[in-house]
Amino acid sequence: MAYSEKVIDHYENPRNVGGFDKNDPTVATGMVGAPACGDVMKLQLKVGENGVIEDAKFKTYGCGSAIASSSLVTEWVKGKTLDEATTIKNTDIAEELALPPVKIHCSILAEDAIKAAVADYKKKNA
Amino acid sequence: MNYFSLFNLPETLTLDTHALASSYQTLQKLTHPDKFATASAQEQRIAMQKNAQVNDGYSVLKHPLSRAQHLLSLRGLVIDHEQHTLGDPEFLMQQMEWRETLEEISSDEAALEEMQTEIQANIKDKLTGLASLFEDEQSNNEDIANEIRKLTFIYKFSAQIDAQLDKLDDF
Numbered sequence: 334m335a336y337s338e339k340v341i342d343h344y345e346n347p348r349n350v351g352g353f354d355k356n357d358p359t360v361a362t363g364m365v366g367a368p369a370c371g372d373v374m375k376l377q378l379k380v381g382e383n384g385v386i387e388d389a390k391f392k393t394y395g396c397g398s399a400i401a402s403s404s405l406v407t408e409w410v411k412g413k414t415l416d417e418a419t420t421i422k423n424t425d426i427a428e429e430l431a432l433p434p435v436k437i438h439c440s441i442l443a444e445d446a447i448k449a450a451v452a453d454y455k456k457k458n459a
Numbered sequence: 460m461n462y463f464s465l466f467n468l469p470e471t472l473t474l475d476t477h478a479l480a481s482s483y484q485t486l487q488k489l490t491h492p493d494k495f496a497t498a499s500a501q502e503q504r505i506a507m508q509k510n511a512q513v514n515d516g517y518s519v520l521k522h523p524l525s526r527a528q529h530l531l532s533l534r535g536l537v538i539d540h541e542q543h544t545l546g547d548p549e550f551l552m553q554q555m556e557w558r559e560t561l562e563e564i565s566s567d568e569a570a571l572e573e574m575q576t577e578i579q580a581n582i583k584d585k586l587t588g589l590a591s592l593f594e595d596e597q598s599n600n601e602d603i604a605n606e607i608r609k610l611t612f613i614y615k616f617s618a619q620i621d622a623q624l625d626k627l628d629d630f
Contacts (some may be wrong), residue, residue: 364551365544368608371615373554394558438542445544453548 336397337431343401348408351390353377358457361415363450367442372399376406376446380454384414391446398436402426402443415451462516462529472527472590479520486513523586524614527607530593536600538607545608554612561619568627575620578613585610 336344352375353360361378372395379388389407393400405426410418426432426440463470466482488494490510495503519525528539545551557578564570589606592598 362548364548364555365546366551366554366612368538368543368545368611369541371612373551373558373612375551375555392555394555441542442544445546449546449548 336401339405339430340397340401340432343404343430344397347391347400347404349388349390349404350392352392353379353388353390361450361454361457363446363448363453365442365446365449367395367399367438369438370395370399372396372439372442374399374403374442374446376403376443376450378410378415378418378450378454380415384416386410386413386415386418395442396436396439398430398432398439399442401430402432402439403446405429406443406447410447415454418447419451421447460512460516461533462520463533465512465516466520468520470530470533472523472530472586472593474520474526476521479517483513483517524607524610527589527593527603527610531600531603531607534600534603536604538604543608545605545612547605547609550609550612554616557616558619561616561623565623566627568624571620571624571627575617575624578617578620582610582613582617585613 355362355377359380361380363376363378364374365376366373372393374393374395375391377390378386381387389410391403391407393403406421409421421444423437423440423444426443427437430440432440461470466479466486468474468478468482487510490506490513492503492507492510495506498506519529525539528537531538557574560574561571564574585606589603589610592603592606
């Protein structure tokens with residue numbers, strides 16, 4: 334199966350790979366996995382005082398589409414508030430990366446990673 | 460389609476693999492297209508369908524993971540080819556750590572083999588737990604589904620270790 338140029342770009346030059354200390358109260362951690370393919374994704378957001386995402390890092394074990402989806406999401410969430418970040422839809426990710434139908438679950442995984450991270454932050458700072 | 464009844468086997472996760480293999484051979488012979496070479500077109504078609512069912516059933520029952528999925532579907536929940544996301548942070552963190560370790564030991568054959576032994580023991584534990592969940596009629600289907608989903612990750616990881624070991628052998 335041929336990957337789109339954007340997927341290859343993110344796969345070969347992934348943005349924001351890495352992580353933050355998950356015990357830091359300003360860090361939101363989202364862990365998600367796709368049982369269909371066994372992909373595992375960790376998305377971490379560094380949240381500023383006004384609820385704005387200052388930085389984002391990811392680590393993904395999975396196929397090129399899963400890595401590209403999470404890499405793209407780290408770029409998109411920066412500068413957004415947590416609430417704004419949760420409005421990112423998997424269809425936006427799939428469209429941007431031109432993912433084929435069999436790889437749609439990778440974009441769903443990235444969307445769910447944002448939601449999981451935001452939920453983690455709210456739980457931490459409740 | 461209940462493959463357990465097709466193969467005349469009890470509906471359990473732990474399965475007698477010899478009984479499965481011998482039942483498969485018998486059914487294979489009974490439905491083999493060669494046997495129907497002189498039969499009517501309709502009989503040939505039916506035999507072909509049966510033969511395909513036998514082959515499908517065998518591949519489903521052979522592997523514990525697809526067997527568990529089939530067993531769950533008989534309880535009313537279909538989870539194969541789903542797009543469900545698993546959100547169990549503790550389990551996923553462990554999966555992440557395993558994958559990080561695999562990267563670190565990727566050229567160390569002994570360490571890889573040791574890890575594979577550990578993963579196989581983990582799979583065995585999980586299958587035992589899953590088998591007792593299936594035996595309990597009160598078990599919640601969604602709980603069973605989650606255990607099967609977790610096993611998917613572990614089997615995938617085990618296959619990755621094997622792939623890495625194969626790679627080392629090629630040198």
